[in-house]
Amino acid sequence: xxxxxxxxxxxxxxxxxxxxxxxxxxxxxxxxxxxxxxxxxxxxxxxxxxxxxxxxxxxxxxxxxxxxxxxxxxxxxxxxxxxxxxxxxxxxxxxxxxxxxxxxxxxxxxxxxxxxxxxxxxxxxxxxxxxxxxxxxxxxxxxxxxxxxxxxxxxxxxxxxxxxxxxxxxxxxxxxxxxxxxxxxxxxxxxxxxxxxxxxxxxxxxxxxxxxxxxxxxxxxxxxxxxxxxxxxxxxxxxxxxxxxxxxxxxxxxxxxxxxxxxxxxxxxxxxxxxxxxxx
Amino acid sequence: xxxxxxxxxxxxxxxxxxxxxxxxxxxxxxxxxxxxxxxxxxxxxxxxxxxxxxxxxxxxxxxxxxxxxxxxxxxxxxxxxxxxxxxxxxxxxxxxxxxxxxxxxxxxxxxxxxxxxxxxxxxxxxxxxxxxxxxxxxxxxxxxxxxxxxxxxxxxxxxxxxxxxxxxxxxxxxxxxxxxxxxxxxxxxxxxxxxxxxxxxxxxxxxxxxxxxxxxxxxxxxxxxxxxxxxxxxxxxxxxxxxxxxxxxxxxxxxxxxxxxxxxxxxxxxxxxxxxxxxx
Numbered sequence: 001x002x003x004x005x006x007x008x009x010x011x012x013x014x015x016x017x018x019x020x021x022x023x024x025x026x027x028x029x030x031x032x033x034x035x036x037x038x039x040x041x042x043x044x045x046x047x048x049x050x051x052x053x054x055x056x057x058x059x060x061x062x063x064x065x066x067x068x069x070x071x072x073x074x075x076x077x078x079x080x081x082x083x084x085x086x087x088x089x090x091x092x093x094x095x096x097x098x099x100x101x102x103x104x105x106x107x108x109x110x111x112x113x114x115x116x117x118x119x120x121x122x123x124x125x126x127x128x129x130x131x132x133x134x135x136x137x138x139x140x141x142x143x144x145x146x147x148x149x150x151x152x153x154x155x156x157x158x159x160x161x162x163x164x165x166x167x168x169x170x171x172x173x174x175x176x177x178x179x180x181x182x183x184x185x186x187x188x189x190x191x192x193x194x195x196x197x198x199x200x201x202x203x204x205x206x207x208x209x210x211x212x213x214x215x216x217x218x219x220x221x222x223x224x225x226x227x228x229x230x231x232x233x234x235x236x237x238x239x240x241x242x243x244x245x246x247x248x249x250x251x252x253x254x255x256x257x258x259x260x261x262x263x264x265x266x267x268x269x270x271x272x273x274x275x276x277x278x279x280x
Numbered sequence: 281x282x283x284x285x286x287x288x289x290x291x292x293x294x295x296x297x298x299x300x301x302x303x304x305x306x307x308x309x310x311x312x313x314x315x316x317x318x319x320x321x322x323x324x325x326x327x328x329x330x331x332x333x334x335x336x337x338x339x340x341x342x343x344x345x346x347x348x349x350x351x352x353x354x355x356x357x358x359x360x361x362x363x364x365x366x367x368x369x370x371x372x373x374x375x376x377x378x379x380x381x382x383x384x385x386x387x388x389x390x391x392x393x394x395x396x397x398x399x400x401x402x403x404x405x406x407x408x409x410x411x412x413x414x415x416x417x418x419x420x421x422x423x424x425x426x427x428x429x430x431x432x433x434x435x436x437x438x439x440x441x442x443x444x445x446x447x448x449x450x451x452x453x454x455x456x457x458x459x460x461x462x463x464x465x466x467x468x469x470x471x472x473x474x475x476x477x478x479x480x481x482x483x484x485x486x487x488x489x490x491x492x493x494x495x496x497x498x499x500x501x502x503x504x505x506x507x508x509x510x511x512x513x514x515x516x517x518x519x520x521x522x523x524x525x526x527x528x529x530x531x532x533x534x535x536x537x538x539x540x541x542x543x544x545x546x547x548x549x550x551x552x553x554x555x556x557x558x559x560x
């Protein structure tokens with residue numbers, strides 16, 4: 001009856017990087033997540049949490065291994081949670097495309113078959129995983145979201161839909177207007193069907209016009225990111241956000257691309273941004 | 281007649297992470313290396329270089345992606361060069377073991393067939409690659425070595441054999457006494473044959489007794505590293521080094537393991553150690 005099973009752990013910046021598996025009642029399959037616990041959490045002190053959402057093709061390990069975030073989480077005393085990007089397993093529907101199916105859950109609740117059976121990543125990330133984290137680890141109810149690419153879409157979209165649950169959201173190269181991108185159209189039509197009103201419920205640029213957020217948002221975008229012109233459209237989100245008076249900081253970073261090298265360069269400023277909102 | 285071919289580049293900490301391919305005249309095959317150039321190098325200022333040697337199964341990318349070293353190389357103004365760990369290719373001899381053949385060159389010059397044809401990693405790392413780097417990039421003749429596991433063996437061994445070429449050496453969890461480890465015995469007998477006098481020429485614990493170094497050496501070792509008791513034997517090296525009055529700093533890090541999470545925790549101190557020797 002173990003609810004979460006430890007797969008491995010590594011001491012890191014005087015804290016611990018751990019990987020767990022558990023059964024997800026929303027996704028109807030086993031899910032894996034990683035968590036970074038600073039030393040103070042290991043001593044039992046409750047700390048705030050940043051949920052770190054990864055992009056297409058990623059697992060919980062990409063952000064864990066490549067972002068360098070733990071150095072700053074250790075300094076500030078913040079727990080990091082890295083979820084997987086989709087349900088996984090032989091019994092879980094999949095697609096031949098890297099931008100659909102396993103590794104490409106888009107942080108939404110699918111309504112179309114065969115996807116609806118397992119692809120309930122919105123409920124998983126917003127409800128089920130935080131309940132597990134808050135039950136098993138010393139964390140406060142202070143939560144924020146950070147994401148990269150598809151995970152940037154997830155971070156912005158989830159924060160806009162749940163401003164009472166999150167203090168801040170930050171994104172690297174987010175798919176900020178998925179209804180205006182080939183990736184988003186493919187995913188939304190496949191997972192949600194053809195009713196574009198349902199798509200808009202997961203589109204940050206649409207959402208921010210309906211629910212102008214009070215929470216601060218930070219976005220970094222690389223200027224030579226190959227996906228910037230066609231897939232990401234952060235400028236659509238920024239224009240919509242500014243028209244609603246939202247609290248947005250946006251940086252277009254000259255000559256940076258879409259990789260984790262870009263993320264690792266600016267992760268310190270994102271962790272500091274969340275730390276400030278946590279009152280650290 | 282391009283001597284080195286750029287495979288890709290990424291802006292990183294205001295400098296560039298690049299990956300190159302070139303033909304190696306020692307290894308008789310194409311080799312790949314990665315290099316991190318801080319912004320001042322991109323502006324043409326000559327900077328010192330740390331050669332970063334990776335461990336078993338690694339390529340030039342493991343240290344590049346996982347160590348977090350570039351943040352501190354950028355701060356100090358140091359070029360990092362990440363070589364591959366062996367010759368590669370369909371025409372290059374290989375073995376079924378992860379600790380032999382491609383990915384396991386042990387930074388030596390093989391004398392036994394079929395290995396001798398391509399496995400000339402000692403000459404490659406000591407001579408050929410620095411010549412290429414010093415020809416194509418703005419670097420000074422200040423060089424140092426840093427390595428992890430098999431790469432820690434390489435860093436210590438190469439520095440001890442070439443104290444005039446390197447200012448410092450540092451190692452994470454080095455195979456510090458390969459003649460006393462299963463990995464080392466397997467590699468040395470396969471690549472060098474059965475004459476143990478030839479093995480000793482590549483064994484840091486043997487070398488330091490013959491050539492007590494004046495250059496400073498830094499070693500970090502995790503206390504729960506699964507390879508520490510049987511394969512690494514840093515204590516053999518430390519005892520030999522101290523008996524010769526060598527300038528060694530050794531840290532046994534409680535509860536750290538063999539992974540790059542351990543490396544990334546202490547990489548800042550290693551880069552600072554080299555920076556001090558460079559006079560930065």
